[in-house]
Amino acid sequence: MSGGLVMVMVSVSIGLGAVALLALLWGLRTGQFDDQSKFINAVHFDDEEALRDAAMMEQKRKEAQERRKNSGKKMPE
Amino acid sequence: MSKRRCDHCQLLYEEAVLLCDETVGEPRFFCCKGCQGVYHLLQSEGLESFYDKLGGQSITPPETPLASGLEKFDLDKFKERYIKVNDEGFCEISLIIEGIHCAACVWLNEKVLFQKEGVLEASINGTSHKARIVWDSEATSLSSIIQTIRAIGYNAHPYDPKLQEEHANAARREYYSRLLVGVFATMNIMWIAIAQYAGYFTGMRGDIKSVLNFAEFVLATPALFYTGWVYYRGAYYGFKHGYVSMDTLIATGASLAYGFSLYAMFSGNGETYFDSVTMIVTFVFAGKYLEVLTKKRAVDTLDAMIGSLPTEVTVIRDGEKILLHVEEVQAGDVIEVRPGEKVVIDGVVLSGEASFDESSLTGESEPKLKGQKEAILSGSICLDSVVRYEASATHQGSILSKIVTLLEVSMTKKPRIEQLANSIAGKFSLVVLSIALLTFIGWFIVSGSFETALVVAISVIVIACPCALGLATPVATLVGLGVGAQKGVLFKEASFLENMAKSRVLLLDKTGTLTEGRPKVKEAWIDPACEVDVLYALLGTSSHPVSQGVREYLEEHTLALKEATLLDVEVVEAKGVQAKWKEHAIAGGSGRLMEELGIAHERVGATHYLFSCDGVVLARFALEDTPKKDAKAVLAHLQKMNIKVEMLTGDNETAAWKVAREVGITQVRHSLFPHEKAAVVEEYQAKGVHVVMAGDGINDTLALSQADIAIAMGEGADVAVSASDVVLLNDSLKSLEDAFLVSRKTYRTIKQNIGFSLLYNVTTVPLAVLGFVNPMIAAISMSLSSLVVIGNAMRIRTMLKKGK
Numbered sequence: 001m002s003g004g005l006v007m008v009m010v011s012v013s014i015g016l017g018a019v020a021l022l023a024l025l026w027g028l029r030t031g032q033f034d035d036q037s038k039f040i041n042a043v044h045f046d047d048e049e050a051l052r053d054a055a056m057m058e059q060k061r062k063e064a065q066e067r068r069k070n071s072g073k074k075m076p077e
Numbered sequence: 078m079s080k081r082r083c084d085h086c087q088l089l090y091e092e093a094v095l096l097c098d099e100t101v102g103e104p105r106f107f108c109c110k111g112c113q114g115v116y117h118l119l120q121s122e123g124l125e126s127f128y129d130k131l132g133g134q135s136i137t138p139p140e141t142p143l144a145s146g147l148e149k150f151d152l153d154k155f156k157e158r159y160i161k162v163n164d165e166g167f168c169e170i171s172l173i174i175e176g177i178h179c180a181a182c183v184w185l186n187e188k189v190l191f192q193k194e195g196v197l198e199a200s201i202n203g204t205s206h207k208a209r210i211v212w213d214s215e216a217t218s219l220s221s222i223i224q225t226i227r228a229i230g231y232n233a234h235p236y237d238p239k240l241q242e243e244h245a246n247a248a249r250r251e252y253y254s255r256l257l258v259g260v261f262a263t264m265n266i267m268w269i270a271i272a273q274y275a276g277y278f279t280g281m282r283g284d285i286k287s288v289l290n291f292a293e294f295v296l297a298t299p300a301l302f303y304t305g306w307v308y309y310r311g312a313y314y315g316f317k318h319g320y321v322s323m324d325t326l327i328a329t330g331a332s333l334a335y336g337f338s339l340y341a342m343f344s345g346n347g348e349t350y351f352d353s354v355t356m357i358v359t360f361v362f363a364g365k366y367l368e369v370l371t372k373k374r375a376v377d378t379l380d381a382m383i384g385s386l387p388t389e390v391t392v393i394r395d396g397e398k399i400l401l402h403v404e405e406v407q408a409g410d411v412i413e414v415r416p417g418e419k420v421v422i423d424g425v426v427l428s429g430e431a432s433f434d435e436s437s438l439t440g441e442s443e444p445k446l447k448g449q450k451e452a453i454l455s456g457s458i459c460l461d462s463v464v465r466y467e468a469s470a471t472h473q474g475s476i477l478s479k480i481v482t483l484l485e486v487s488m489t490k491k492p493r494i495e496q497l498a499n500s501i502a503g504k505f506s507l508v509v510l511s512i513a514l515l516t517f518i519g520w521f522i523v524s525g526s527f528e529t530a531l532v533v534a535i536s537v538i539v540i541a542c543p544c545a546l547g548l549a550t551p552v553a554t555l556v557g558l559g560v561g562a563q564k565g566v567l568f569k570e571a572s573f574l575e576n577m578a579k580s581r582v583l584l585l586d587k588t589g590t591l592t593e594g595r596p597k598v599k600e601a602w603i604d605p606a607c608e609v610d611v612l613y614a615l616l617g618t619s620s621h622p623v624s625q626g627v628r629e630y631l632e633e634h635t636l637a638l639k640e641a642t643l644l645d646v647e648v649v650e651a652k653g654v655q656a657k658w659k660e661h662a663i664a665g666g667s668g669r670l671m672e673e674l675g676i677a678h679e680r681v682g683a684t685h686y687l688f689s690c691d692g693v694v695l696a697r698f699a700l701e702d703t704p705k706k707d708a709k710a711v712l713a714h715l716q717k718m719n720i721k722v723e724m725l726t727g728d729n730e731t732a733a734w735k736v737a738r739e740v741g742i743t744q745v746r747h748s749l750f751p752h753e754k755a756a757v758v759e760e761y762q763a764k765g766v767h768v769v770m771a772g773d774g775i776n777d778t779l780a781l782s783q784a785d786i787a788i789a790m791g792e793g794a795d796v797a798v799s800a801s802d803v804v805l806l807n808d809s810l811k812s813l814e815d816a817f818l819v820s821r822k823t824y825r826t827i828k829q830n831i832g833f834s835l836l837y838n839v840t841t842v843p844l845a846v847l848g849f850v851n852p853m854i855a856a857i858s859m860s861l862s863s864l865v866v867i868g869n870a871m872r873i874r875t876m877l878k879k880g881k
Binding site for chain 2: 011035057071
């Protein structure tokens with residue numbers, strides 16, 4: 001076996017593992033594992049409705065920010 | 078009569094007591110108006126899938142009235158303290174939500190908050206029940222958000238996240254990331270190392286070897302500099318304050334081995350030791366991580382307790398009721414407490430009479446009746462009527478906030494024995510490092526070759542690496558902890574095993590620790606003419622522990638009990654209950670109640686219950702808080718193990734001695750307040766004795782946090798559990814004995830292990846200094862010594878099984 005081949009195999013396998021590790025660390029940083037019970041149970045409630053809720057919350061946030069901006073612009077007048 | 082579940086809270090009730098509601102198609106049954114209200118709300122909001130998600134689990138029926146005390150959430154003082162305005166100008170608050178049982182509850186709360194106008198973000202932690210809510214203050218207010226939560230049957234308290242939580246959380250998250258990187262590197266470096274070792278003995282081509290070396294280098298670098306950062310930090314602080322610690326040795330050992338491996342990798346001479354570097358760093362780090370984890374749990378419980386304390390009180394000024402923040406109340410203000418409220422400021426009663434539950438302070442299960450001019454203490458709960466009292470201290474000066482402050486302080490300064498262990502390891506490290514340095518200089522002079530000198534010096538460090546010494550304690554304690562857990566004894570930190578093994582004094586609380594904590598009927602006399610069903614129903618109207626004790630007794634001894642229907646039920650404060658049954662006037666309660674009603678009765682023991690019908694006593698019960706069954710045997714064993722046992726209690730002298738004699742305790746201190754219990758612990762500590770304190774209530778918490786080892790009994794108050802070092806899961810005293818056994822066996826094994834590893838180092842280091850050992854062999858023998866230590870630790874398990 002050539003040294004080059006070994007190098008490719010080793011780097012690919014460690015690289016793949018590192019990608020998974022980084023993803024895990026990212027999840028940890030953003031607080032996705034802070035709540036064990038939710039992490040386990042929330043799977044049951046993860047459906048279309050949850051997605052709709054998430055979209056709705058985003059919409060609400062945008063609207064509120066919009067309102068802020070508008071009222072902020074009007075203030076100086 | 079058939080039983081049926083309430084359609085909202087799923088608790089089981091007699092069908093007759095349930096409210097029937099036929100407004101929504103098929104009839105629905107509810108245990109109370111609260112449940113009915115929530116059910117209708119969920120129906121109208123289209124959230125009935127909550128009940129499917131609940132999956133048959135029961136929840137608590139709603140209790141808090143919708144609008145009570147809401148105004149306080151919009152006070153400026155409150156906003157200043159709890160509400161944070163984020164960068165975008167939205168408000169943010171941290172709440173603790175009461176009444177969450179399961180994932181469905183979390184789902185419902187989040188869902189309702191999502192639907193609320195103006196709420197921009199809501200996330201609830203299902204484990205700690207802490208919620209973070211972001212809202213637009215132009216669209217809604219906090220009081221209306223809290224009202225929404227209450228409307229679906231939960232309640233929310235604000236808490237200050239800056240207190241402890243954020244700090245502990247960040248530390249935990251950081252340590253977890255570091256551990257993950259370390260574990261990842263270790264796992265991967267192990268399989269590469271296997272190839273390396275095989276190649277060492279069977280031969281390997283140079284180019285393949287350098288590929289493997291480089292892969293190891295890539296893995297070892299983050300492990301050493303990211304995971305191992307804590308050692309560098311520890312070593313740096315040590316250096317700054319002029320001491321050498323285990324951290325220093327690990328940091329120097331690991332960096333030297335790393336540096337040499339770098340040299341070997343690039344020069345192509347000699348072996349690399351990246352695998353040893355990674356493993357040493359990761360394994361020792363795992364132990365540190367466990368410590369951080371336990372700290373976080375304690376903080377969670379403390380926050381929950383502080384969160385449930387009222388932050389506002391009703392003060393009467395100029396004949397008007399106003400709501401004031403507790404910090405603003407001055408001594409001399411008149412405060413009003415209503416039934417069910419917790420007193421937060423000490424004071425003296427001005428008008429009214431009510432019974433107060435002081436169990437969280439004194440541990441006594443019986444509520445106390447307080448009339449005019451009597452002192453009430455913060456921490457007690459007003460049970461049955463409205464009382465006005467004059468504050469005798471400020472909030473800061475009150476007993477309750479003193480206890481909370483002390484707890485906060487004690488929680489941050491727990492580790493003691495570890496520093497000692499570290500200082501020993503530190504001296505050891507210093508010796509090893511100097512020997513290695515001398516070896517290097519000596520070999521450099523003798524052989525004249527820098528490389529040879531460095532290889533020998535590294536061999537010395539690697540072979541003397543305190544792995545065995547470092548593992549000696551953690552592995553043995555790990556096994557000890559495991560055996561303990563099997564027996565229902567949880568040690569919160571490894572070092573507590575050691576502390577406990579050294580203890581010679583055991584201090585015990587009475588109520589709930591030595592005794593069952595609930596009064597039980599000792600003697601009963603029931604007139605044949607007595608209608609037991611009526612008595613049973615009357616007992617059901619009171620939640621007083623004495624009534625509950627008698628009720629339990631009736632359930633055990635009488636067949637086919639049915640609750641009779643009573644009319645005009647009237648609770649007489651702290652004395653008993655009066656009611657009407659058919660045409661008869663009935664009453665049940667203490668002798669004082671009978672005297673007031675002018676009913677002749679016989680005197681019975683201190684805790685008793687009398688039942689009368691139309692002025693004639695028909696039943697008498699004498700109750701007693703009985704000692705736990707195994708108390709006597711366990712205490713005898715403990716005394717045989719050369720442990721001095723003493724009882725500390727807030728109860729009076731006769732009650733204390735009675736129990737003491739029954740269980741065979743000869744030393745008793747009675748009528749103690751929480752801080753006096755702590756003083757007793759201190760008194761022993763001043764004599765240099767290690768003290769174990771076992772208790773269950775908030776009244777023991779101070780003493781618990783003062784003691785070297787604090788043991789909370791299984792059903793104890795949450796605060797007591799979080800202040801304790803050892804938790805007994807099955808609430809039996811037998812596990813207290815087990816705790817002593819496990820800790821002593823473990824401690825002995827630790828001493829053997831340390832002895833062995835020191836012996837190992839004493840024999841191998843000279844060999845290494847003389848150059849008989851190359852780094853490879855050094856690493857192998859180091860691993861072998863670790864295995865011996867681990868094997869010895871495993872014996873704890875078998876030793877304890879034989880002991881059974």
